[in-house]
């Protein structure tokens with residue numbers, strides 16, 4: 001569950017990028033965040049992922065106030081939400097599986113368990129057999145899938161992705177979207193920001209559109 005209550009966001013003393021945003025996303029929804037460049041889509045996802053604080057208002061994730069979470073509760077938020085940013089931030093001096101193992105380092109899992117979780121995450125995104133490749137040796141679509149594997153290895157209940165299909169050809173973009181759809185089918189709440197209206201229309205049932213400071217929430221929610 002994700003809930004925004006009268007959320008405002010500006011950077012520094014700048015204008016409000018988001019003003020008085022209110023919505024609630026139920027577990028298991030698939031939501032598409034759309035809007036022109038610079039409208040605030042990435043900002044919205046960063047607020048949900050706890051990567052940016054709101055300037056005003058309340059943000060609840062699974063019933064917890066994420067904007068007021070004490071430092072000791074932050075790991076809870078990190079595990080609850082898998083975040084895939086526009087720049088995938090992979091480490092190019094490590095293998096694919098080492099990239100996926102990173103988020104598990106703080107969980108205290110035994111090394112053998114961590115390995116098997118990481119392998120399972122790579123399998124889910126169709127990268128079995130590529131564990132030992134360096135990300136640099138992978139295609140753009142494979143790197144996106146690797147970033148998804150790293151985001152899901154902690155078994156989050158919410159996945160948020162910023163333009164995950166940008167710069168991919170149609171086939172690779174569909175393959176990425178199918179990965180998200182499969183997670184969504186097993187109950188993972190999924191939010192994707194994208195410019196690609198046609199692609200999103202065939203996956204998402206609910207669209208949040210941000211345009212010229214206005215917020216439109218079109219719910220065809222399940």
Ligand SMILES: Nc1ncnc2c1ncn2[C@@H]1O[C@H](COP(=O)(O)OP(=O)(O)OP(=O)(O)O)[C@@H](O)[C@H]1O
Pocket residue numbers: 011017035036037038039040041042043044
């Ligand atoms: N860290 C920051 N500091 C100052 N301004 C920022 C920061 N991040 C974003 N902005 C500004 O906030 C506005 C919204 O940016 P945001 O990245 O959320 O838009 P977007 O809809 O995701 O755009 P795009 O589709 O181009 O990625 C822009 O005017 C941007 O310049």
